[in-house]
Amino acid sequence: MKRDIRIEKIFHHRKEKIWKLIADSNMLAEWLMPNDLKPVVGHKFNFKTKPAPGFDGIVHCEVLEVIEFHKLVFSWKGGPIKKPTIVSWILEDIPGGTKLTFSHTGFEGFSPVAISYLLGRGWKKNITSLFDKKLNEMM
Amino acid sequence: MKKKNVDIFGAIADPNRRKILMLLSAGALTISALANEFDVSRPAISKHIKVLQENKLVVINDVGRERYCELEPEGFKEIYDWIMFYESFWNEKINELEKMLNKKTKGSSKRKSQKNRHRR
Numbered sequence: 001m002k003r004d005i006r007i008e009k010i011f012h013h014r015k016e017k018i019w020k021l022i023a024d025s026n027m028l029a030e031w032l033m034p035n036d037l038k039p040v041v042g043h044k045f046n047f048k049t050k051p052a053p054g055f056d057g058i059v060h061c062e063v064l065e066v067i068e069f070h071k072l073v074f075s076w077k078g079g080p081i082k083k084p085t086i087v088s089w090i091l092e093d094i095p096g097g098t099k100l101t102f103s104h105t106g107f108e109g110f111s112p113v114a115i116s117y118l119l120g121r122g123w124k125k126n127i128t129s130l131f132d133k134k135l136n137e138m139m
Numbered sequence: 140m141k142k143k144n145v146d147i148f149g150a151i152a153d154p155n156r157r158k159i160l161m162l163l164s165a166g167a168l169t170i171s172a173l174a175n176e177f178d179v180s181r182p183a184i185s186k187h188i189k190v191l192q193e194n195k196l197v198v199i200n201d202v203g204r205e206r207y208c209e210l211e212p213e214g215f216k217e218i219y220d221w222i223m224f225y226e227s228f229w230n231e232k233i234n235e236l237e238k239m240l241n242k243k244t245k246g247s248s249k250r251k252s253q254k255n256r257h258r259r
Contacts, residue, residue, distance in 0.1 A: 005226045007233055013240050021236055031235040083152070102233060104225055 005104040015091040015098040019069045022089050039066045147217055150194040155179065156187045160196060167209040
């Protein structure tokens with residue numbers, strides 16, 4: 001079983017405009033983090049943020065897929081995440097706006113263990129209901 | 140307490156250690172019973188267990204002459220917290236994105252001139 005983060009959202013804006021906020025380095029910096037992204041497959045770039053314990057504040061990324069105005073995928077590695085995870089943005093036209101499907105996947109390195117543990121044994125503390133809720137949202 | 144040699148993500152990156160955790164997810168097992176499930180030597184398994192123990196993924200209880208390994212919630216919580224962290228991080232950020240989109244529609248030129256004014 002995999003544990004992924006998925007977020008879907010409807011925007012009442014054209015996808016070209018949303019694309020600019022996601023794929024333009026300066027625009028992206030305004031709402032996410034300072035970066036040197038270029039929407040070019042194979043381009044390696046970083047996000048830089050404040051360091052925290054166990055995290056030097058640098059996220060290492062590489063552009064994996066670009067379909068202009070439609071899809072941007074890059075790898076994401078930083079802090080305790082030793083294996084690259086995958087961040088993906090998909091924009092689709094819908095009547096009156098755009099649907100964004102965001103995902104951050106590939107936490108395989110640790111999630112299956114944690115999940116089998118959680119499902120098999122349950123939390124000893126009162127986190128169970130929270131976990132059930134989250135799990136249902138994921139499925 | 141001395142510094143850990145392997146951090147929690149390193150601890151679970153190893154396939155043997157992951158297998159130990161999987162085996163223990165069904166219930167407590169003695170070190171010997173665990174070692175029997177592997178082709179590698181018992182000292183090697185003991186070493187893996189020690190790494191898991193250091194990261195609070197496994198706890199060892201002595202029952203009579205046997206040493207029982209059991210999963211410990213604390214370490215798992217740390218792992219789970221990271222996924223939770225990213226989940227709330229992205230939710231927040233995507234809300235920021237939405238705010239920016241709405242702002243840009245209302246008056247992007249105004250925003251830009253304000254920004255320039257602050258520049259020294």
